[in-house]
Amino acid sequence: MTSRKNRAAVVTGASSGIGEATVRRLTADGWRVWAVARRQDRLEQLGGETGAVPVALDITDDDGVARLVRDVTEAGGIDTLINIAGGARGADWVADARTEDWEWMYGANVIGSMKLIRAFLPMLRTHGEGTVVNLTSTAALVAYEGGAGYNAAKAAQRAMTRALRLEEVENNVRVVEVLPGMVQTEEFALNRLGDEEAAEKVYAGVEKPLTAADVADVIAYAVSVPHHVNLDEIVVRPLAQAAVHKVVRRR
Numbered sequence: 001m002t003s004r005k006n007r008a009a010v011v012t013g014a015s016s017g018i019g020e021a022t023v024r025r026l027t028a029d030g031w032r033v034w035a036v037a038r039r040q041d042r043l044e045q046l047g048g049e050t051g052a053v054p055v056a057l058d059i060t061d062d063d064g065v066a067r068l069v070r071d072v073t074e075a076g077g078i079d080t081l082i083n084i085a086g087g088a089r090g091a092d093w094v095a096d097a098r099t100e101d102w103e104w105m106y107g108a109n110v111i112g113s114m115k116l117i118r119a120f121l122p123m124l125r126t127h128g129e130g131t132v133v134n135l136t137s138t139a140a141l142v143a144y145e146g147g148a149g150y151n152a153a154k155a156a157q158r159a160m161t162r163a164l165r166l167e168e169v170e171n172n173v174r175v176v177e178v179l180p181g182m183v184q185t186e187e188f189a190l191n192r193l194g195d196e197e198a199a200e201k202v203y204a205g206v207e208k209p210l211t212a213a214d215v216a217d218v219i220a221y222a223v224s225v226p227h228h229v230n231l232d233e234i235v236v237r238p239l240a241q242a243a244v245h246k247v248v249r250r251r
Helices: 017-028 040-050 062-074 099-127 148-171 188-193 196-203 212-224
Strands: 008-012 032-037 053-056 080-083 131-135 174-180 233-236 241-243
Touching: 008 017, 008 099, 017 032, 017 040, 017 212, 032 040, 032 062, 040 053, 062 099, 080 099, 080 212, 099 131, 099 148, 131 148, 131 212, 148 174, 174 212, 212 233
Parallel strands: 008 032, 008 080, 032 053, 080 131, 131 174, 174 233
Antiparallel strands: none
16 A cells, blocks of 8 residues: 555545545545535534535536635645546436436536546646546446436446546556445435435345445545556445346345
8 A cells, every 4th residue: 555644635525425435534544635515514514523624616616626726736735536426316217308317417427527637637647646536336337227317427427537547647647437336325316316215215125235435445445555556447336236237135
């Protein structure tokens, strides 16, 4: 492992779920972290508990991203950008697709990540050993009924990640993609389906779905190995989920 002394990262999606867990893991490991999300109250609490720097902004907002880069630069910069913000909305088939849901998913998962990457790449290149982590999903690998919007957004984010790896290798910027399967968090399924009962059914009978902390552990490992080690693509699923279509439900 490389020394975590003086390591610094921006983590988006930090107000809940995998983003919050990643902030907690990295700060516990001694990293300086800027925790980025839209909900100021949650970020303030997280910052108070972990020492992370709370930054409330919408990652698709150009002015907000510019302010973030300015503030991070003035504080000494980062070597790692971790794009976790994103999510799914709706489970409609294409015939019933809601345009606003698709536009939100593309903005949150693809455009937002692109804007953060574009803004921080000069800093990561200058550092000499920069890292970008994009959290996509196994939904980027296999399509399923009712998932087309999320499939499309995550597949686009994955394609961007793979192109970025090719583009930045000569700048010594490593690019890591983490593709989680079934992760039970407090908000993902609820935000997608809009109903607590429906959200609970997603995980019904699965003894041990992944937790946000499980994925945060994977991310922390990927950014802490020596810089010449690039974990290009990491697919992580619970044991009970052998594939997108194969989930063991025991109760």
